Amino acid sequence: MNAAVLLIASLAILAVGYVVYGGYLAKQWGIDPKRKTPAHELEDGMDYVPAKTPVVMGHHFSSIAGAGPINGPIQAAVFGWVPVLLWVLIGGIFFGGVHDFGALVASLRHKGQSIGEIIDDSMGRKAKRLFLTFGYLTLLLVVAAFSSIVASTFGSTTSAGAAVEGAALAANESTAMISILFIALAMAFGYFVYRKNTNIVVASVLGVAGIAAIVAIGLNFHPISLTYNSWMWIVGAYILVASVTPVWILLQPRDYLSSFLLYFMIAAGVIAVIGGVVSGNGSFSVPAFGDAALKGTGVFTTGTAFPALFVTIACGAISGFHSLVSSGTTAKQLDNEKHAQPVAYGSMLIECAVAVISLCAIGFVWSAAAEGAYASPTQVFAGGLSAMIGSFAPGLQNIMYQMLILAVSVFCLTSLDTATRLARYMFQEFFVDQDVDKKDLAGYKKVLANPYVATAITVVLGVSLGMTGYTKIWPLFGAANQLLAAIGLLAVCTWLGQVGKNNKMFYVPMVFMLAVTICSLVQTVMAKMTAYLSGAADVWALIQSAIAVLLIALSLVLAGIAAKTLYGQYVEKNAKKAA
Secondary structure, three states, X not given: OOHHHHHHHHHHHHHHHHHHHHHXXXXXXXXXXXXXXXXXXXXXXXXXXXXXXXXXXXXXXXXXXXXXXXXXXXXXXXXXXXXXXXXXXXXXXXXXXXXXXXXXXXXXXXXOOXXXXXXXXXXXXXXXXXXXXXXXXXXXXXXXXXHHHHHHHHOOEOOOOOEOOHHHHHHHHHHHHHHHXXXXXXXXXXXXXXXXXXXXXXXXXXXXXXXXXXXXXXXXXXXXXXXXXXXXXXXXXXXXXXXXXXXXXXXXXXXXXXXXXXXXXXXXXXXXXXXXXXXXXXXXXXXXXXXXXXXXXXXXXXXXXXXXXXXXXHHHOOOHHHHHHHHHOHHHOEOOHXXXXXXXXXXXXXXXXXXXXXXXHHHHOHHHHHOOOOOOHHHHHHHHHHHHHHHHOHHHHHHHHHHHHHHHHHHXXXXXXXXXHHHHHHHHHHOOOOOOOXXXXXXXXXXXXXXXXXXXXXXXXHHHHHOOOHHHOHHHHHHHHHHHHHHHHXXXXXXXXXXXXXXXXXXXXXXXXXXXXXXXXHHHHHHHHHHHHOOOOOHHHHHHHHHHXXXXXXXXHHHHHHHHHHHHHHHHHHHHHHO
């Protein structure tokens, strides 16, 4: 297979999907540019802050990206490039895009509140609290896993305590230094744009120049060398502060500037693939339908194509975390409803493009990856693309490798910050009923709904769990995240049915994702319990099994409530027609 043809054809399909299917969804759901958004209606200078479209696009894109669309397709490449590509394109256009766009629209019509409040409106308070419990548990896994990944990327030791040496240590120290400087740059950007009204174009040009400067500084000056555990404490303190500060100070400007790194990463990927092919060095060696002998080795995932393929690719096609971002932070910043399609549906399809680029990256270094030459999917991604560029511009290979690793690290930190803020929202909403003002709360509800208390509890639980290392958490995160997507689809589907809008485009995605994720969790429970009972696994296998069973039970109860709600809506609609 020619990698350039695969990439160009995929980008064309995604573009057509955005215009045709995205436009169809906007019409079906009644997008109204004249409707006042929650960002204007409830502006409070902290969470509800109208943002210019490029800024909110940058926030949304950076928050949902993370390492998902890179790691997933590379790990799933063991099933073959044909299944991976088909799921990325079909899943992104008809599953993930519908999920993200629908969640944002539903939140906009519910004062920028989370999926939990949407469920309260259409399925009742019991269902809302079940969802908030489920969503909060999932976000704790996100905070734990991503804080561990960030600390591992910055530290002089791994989560297991092993020392990082040589070039790898220098790369970690550089990434840490650049990330610290990046936070300072973002705060300066936010101050000048939101408090000094600096022109966004001028600020953007200066911001990009600032990124180049801090990268140069970080690569040549990185005196900070701390252990994994030390960085875990620092990351915990950072997200504790970042998730309760007004969004204009850090979240909006940091995510906006981060998006330039992501755009750079995409552009570099496109140039690498096309340039490699044109120069005669753009090989693509992933088998069409995989190599069963490689499952579970090196960077590759385990299991059968169903359900492992659909769980592993995750953010590259559909991700439950996206609905939490859409209905958690993005809905509180959107300036106009007409921007919902490019911000939510568009960002999902751009993420699909990143997934295709990741597939091309492993295609170039397939033999080395199959032989175990790479320790992580991120290294495959950076190594594959930088090697492609090195094939026609040798002097840029090392620089590109460092830049690509940095970009992925920045997005992990961005997703971590956003996840903590989202968890805080959900924790607070659990104790605040839809018709009650937070100011009227009393007793323990008033204490627990306090943003600082809710954030502190979230950070302590998440970081403590992350101290164990993300490898103990990650096996559960994939299935939990995809199960969250299924529930997000259920929530928006029932709400659309309630308000009389077309919700048929949700039926297949939500049933399919429920089947995929419940099957995956059942397999996880069986494998973990077998390993534990045979003495081949420690107590973590038992803990993972317990969490998996809890997630299955919560999802089945919510699915039952949703089915009952949808059936009731169907009966009521037919009764009205008969009358």
